[in-house]
Structure formats: structure tokens, C-alpha cells
Amino acid sequence: MEKIKILHIIKSLGRGGAEMLLPETLKIHNTTTFEFHYIYFLPWKNQMVSAIEQAGGKVTCFQAKNNLTLLMQYAKIAKYCKDNGIQIIHAHLPWAGVVARMAGKVAKLPVLYTEHNNFDKYHFLTRVLSAVTYKYQTKVLAVSEDAKEALERRRLFHDIVYVPNGVNTAFFSKESSFRKLxxxxxxxxxxxxxxxxxxxxxxxxxxxxxxxxxxxxxxxxxxxxxxxxxxxxxxxxxxxxxxxxxxxxxxxxxxxxxxxxxxxxxxxxxxxxxxxxxxxxxxxxxxxxxxxxxxxxxxxxxxxxxxxxxxxxxxxxxxxxxxxxxxxxxxxxxxxxxxxxxxxxxxxxYSIQRMVHQLETIYTEVLHERK
Known part of the structure; x- marks a missing residue:
């Protein structure tokens, strides 16, 4: 059976919370059913690249010096999707979300967007660009009730699902062996x-x-x-x-x-x-x-x-x-x-297993609804 190909798009792969979740979820995902690709834009923030590649992900950097040049990558992203048989785009954080929606519209692909923060707290320009492109996505995954409620108050989008972050509770345990400092x-x-x-x-x-x-x-x-x-x-x-x-x-x-x-x-x-x-x-x-x-x-x-x-x-x-x-x-x-x-x-x-199960269910449902 052909794998379901998911493309994650994020501004950087540094050591932020959203970035660090990508290799952690990949380790748990069913990689016999799903294949994961990753695009990021800031080459100097690449600390998570090796962890993703070691877990089996395919990582590409479309280099961008600033947010404007980041948005100009949408055509290249659409072409990447076509060349690699991508079926779903999953974006994280505002600027990556905007360019992902633009690319998804060109490539005619469903776009999922994880909202990691309260929309009201973003910079004015970020809010405007996000609001203008929000209609070009399929589903929003909110990591908190606060983030979900902020979007609902603005009536920006109708299909918002609460998908809280998760962690590897086996690793993050008092009983685990860590380096002595x-x-x-x-x-x-x-x-x-x-x-x-x-x-x-x-x-x-x-x-x-x-x-x-x-x-x-x-x-x-x-x-x-x-x-x-x-x-x-x-x-x-x-x-x-x-x-x-x-x-x-x-x-x-x-x-x-x-x-x-x-x-x-x-x-x-x-x-x-x-x-x-x-x-x-x-x-x-x-x-x-x-x-x-x-x-x-x-x-x-x-x-x-x-x-x-x-x-x-x-x-x-x-x-x-x-x-x-x-x-x-x-x-x-x-x-x-x-x-x-x-x-x-x-x-x-809040286990990583619960989070991954919810994500895989959403991916499968989104593809089923498009048939």
C-alpha cells in the first residue's frame, strides 16, 4: 500500500517547543502508513535537522533571509509537493502558515495549521496576513483551549480542533538516566x-x-x-x-x-x-x-x-x-x-502517544473527506 505523504512546514528547526515536537512525534508515528517531509527556511536555525533525519524524515531548507523572502517560496513549495507526491501540508507558526496556505492553494492540497499561541497576541501584520489566507486551509489544530477560543471569537475559521501537545513520558521521567553535571x-x-x-x-x-x-x-x-x-x-x-x-x-x-x-x-x-x-x-x-x-x-x-x-x-x-x-x-x-x-x-x-494517535486520525479523515 502506498504511504500517505505529509509535508510539515515551519520557519526554523531550532530548539523551540514547536520545532522540538517534530522529531519527537516522528519517532512515534506509524511510518509504514505515513511518510514525512519537512521544509524550513532559516538555515542557521537547524538544530533539529539531524534528529528528524535520524528518525526517518526528509528535510529540505528553502533558504529565506526574512519573512518577505519566506513568502516568495510558495511556488517552490507547490512544485516540491507535486514532485514528491505530497498529499497533506501541515504548517506550524504564523509565517509558515501563511506560505503553506499559498502553496496549498497553488498545489490544490489540503492544509492543516497548528495554532501554537493566542492569535490576538501576534503582531498586527502577522494577524492581517494570517486572516487573509485563513480561508485557504482545511483544518486548524489548536494546542490550547485559549488558542481555540481566540480564533472562535474572531470567527476566522470554522473547523478548529483541540490537539494539545504531548511529551514522551517514558523518557521524561525521574527514573531515566541523565548525564551527571x-x-x-x-x-x-x-x-x-x-x-x-x-x-x-x-x-x-x-x-x-x-x-x-x-x-x-x-x-x-x-x-x-x-x-x-x-x-x-x-x-x-x-x-x-x-x-x-x-x-x-x-x-x-x-x-x-x-x-x-x-x-x-x-x-x-x-x-x-x-x-x-x-x-x-x-x-x-x-x-x-x-x-x-x-x-x-x-x-x-x-x-x-x-x-x-x-x-x-x-x-x-x-x-x-x-x-x-x-x-x-x-x-x-x-x-x-x-x-x-x-x-x-x-x-x-498529555503523552506523545495520545497526540500522535490524534494527528494520524486527523490526517486519515482529511484524505477520506477529499475522495
Whole structure:
């Protein structure tokens, strides 16, 4: 039987959450039924390429210097689809979504688009181009109820399905074997570790994260802070650490295996202004790291206050530190029960197997409806 050929289109293959899901889902997909192709545009953001190729995916870079030259690739993408017998285009993130819809219209192929964030939070031009091309797609897959509701309010599209992200719960487990990091172990000592794994963007409000560390240091609390990632906000983070002369933050930078660092974390702190459904959050919870998060995007779908984590009432650093003191250091809360409940939530509802099964069902239904 001929395989069903799916083309994923994404702006880059760096270490963002959406990008890292592509090789992880490919490892689980039924590759006797499906064949997966991948197109990306930023050649300097290629960290996921080898992982996808090792899992059997076919990766091509249509080089683009900016968003305008990215959109001009639509004819090449349409030709790629024709030459390779592509049957479904599946796009991720806004600019890739726009060019995928243009290519799909030319190639007369169904286009699926995964909405990873709240549409209302995008730049004005991004919203306009997305809205203009939205009619040229077949189905939208929203990773959170928040993302789904934002599209429904605007009445941009009628066929929107909730498909939450998933993680490999077998790998992201407290019981897994990870690298021993001697310098990290020396740094954290016997203290509790508050961590984050993220692309350092403005929306993440890492200035708040650093301010929490500053207040914890002022109060001489037994906390250490571990930051894993890289991005445009790194200069700000470094300048704040230097300005406050903080001794309790370890900047790990961009890492090939963030889980090696996550194993040292007790708390996963998210201070973002907005989110979709962070893959790193799901990975952390699967490793029994207790989430402390601002209640934005799809986070409240997963984190239930005082049941499997803590939903922060504000981004006020005094409030956050107070919560950390009470829940992590205080004897009133059974911190161990929060750890177990965090993993149980991911195993039950957010496994990569569940996500892949839902995607394959959608792919099959879309093709069946076109016949």
C-alpha cells in the first residue's frame, strides 16, 4: 500500500517547543502508513535537522533571509509537493502558515495549521496576513483551549480542533538516566532549585524570573535558580544578574539535552505574559517538577492550582517568592504529592502517544473527506 505523504512546514528547526515536537512525534508515528517531509527556511536555525533525519524524515531548507523572502517560496513549495507526491501540508507558526496556505492553494492540497499561541497576541501584520489566507486551509489544530477560543471569537475559521501537545513520558521521567553535571551539582548543593527552560523572548518575562532570584538572595532563602536557553533577551538577563550581583543563578545557555539540567529542578517557574501550551512545561511535569506559572494560554488546562502545581496570582515578585516559601519550604504543603500529581496529569492526558494517535486520525479523515 502506498504511504500517505505529509509535508510539515515551519520557519526554523531550532530548539523551540514547536520545532522540538517534530522529531519527537516522528519517532512515534506509524511510518509504514505515513511518510514525512519537512521544509524550513532559516538555515542557521537547524538544530533539529539531524534528529528528524535520524528518525526517518526528509528535510529540505528553502533558504529565506526574512519573512518577505519566506513568502516568495510558495511556488517552490507547490512544485516540491507535486514532485514528491505530497498529499497533506501541515504548517506550524504564523509565517509558515501563511506560505503553506499559498502553496496549498497553488498545489490544490489540503492544509492543516497548528495554532501554537493566542492569535490576538501576534503582531498586527502577522494577524492581517494570517486572516487573509485563513480561508485557504482545511483544518486548524489548536494546542490550547485559549488558542481555540481566540480564533472562535474572531470567527476566522470554522473547523478548529483541540490537539494539545504531548511529551514522551517514558523518557521524561525521574527514573531515566541523565548525564551527571558536576558543576551544576556543586552550584545547587542542598538548596531547592527553581528552574526554567525557554527561548529567551520578551513574552517570557525573564526579567521577572531574575527579580525573583534577587529577592530570594536578599532574604537569604535556600533557593538556587537554573536557566536553560538562549535568545534575544539574554543580554537583558546577563545585565540584570550583573547589576544585582546575583550569586544564585546558573545560566546554562542553549543545551542539546535540557533534560540533563531539568533533573536538578524542584520547581519549574513560568512568568510569561502569554503562552500557547509550553512543551517544556509538560516535560518538567512529567519529570515530577512542580510548576509555578502565570495562568496564561493553555497553562490552566494543565496546571490545577494546589493540586498538581501552583497558578501564580500575579507577576509581583514578592507574591511569587511568598508562594515559593510557603509551598516549597513550608511544612503545611505536601510538596511530594504535588510532584506525583504533576506527572500523573501528563501520563493521563498529555503523552506523545495520545497526540500522535490524534494527528494520524486527523490526517486519515482529511484524505477520506477529499475522495
Amino acid at each position: 558536576n558543576d551544576v551539582e556543586t552550584f545547587v548543593g542542598e538548596d531547592k532549585v527553581i528552574g526554567t527552560v525557554a527561548v529567551f523572548r520578551k513574552q517570557k518575562r525573564l526579567d521577572v524570573f531574575v527579580e525573583v532570584a534577587r529577592l530570594a538572595q536578599q532574604k537569604n532563602l535556600p533557593f538556587k535558580f537554573l536557566m536553560v536557553g538562549e535568545g534575544t533577551e539574554m543580554p537583558l538577563v546577563k545585565s540584570l544578574i550583573a547589576q544585582y550581583q546575583l550569586q544564585n543563578i546558573y545560566l546554562a545557555g542553549l543545551q542539546e539535552s535540557p533534560a540533563d539540567f531539568m533533573k536538578y529542578m524542584d520547581v519549574f517557574l513560568i512568568t510569561s505574559d502569554f503562552e500557547g501550551l509550553p512543551v517544556a512545561l509538560l516535560e518538567a511535569m512529567s519529570m515530577e517538577i512542580v510548576p509555578f506559572c502565570t495562568p496564561v494560554g493553555g497553562i490552566p488546562n494543565v496546571v490545577k492550582d494546589n493540586q498538581n502545581g501552583v497558578l501564580l496570582k500575579s507577576q509581583e515578585t514578592t507574591e511569587i517568592v511568598s508562594q515559593l516559601e510557603a509551598k516549597v519550604l513550608g511544612e503545611i504543603t505536601n510538596f511530594g504529592s504535588l510532584q506525583k500529581a504533576a506527572r500523573a496529569t501528563i501520563v493521563a492526558d
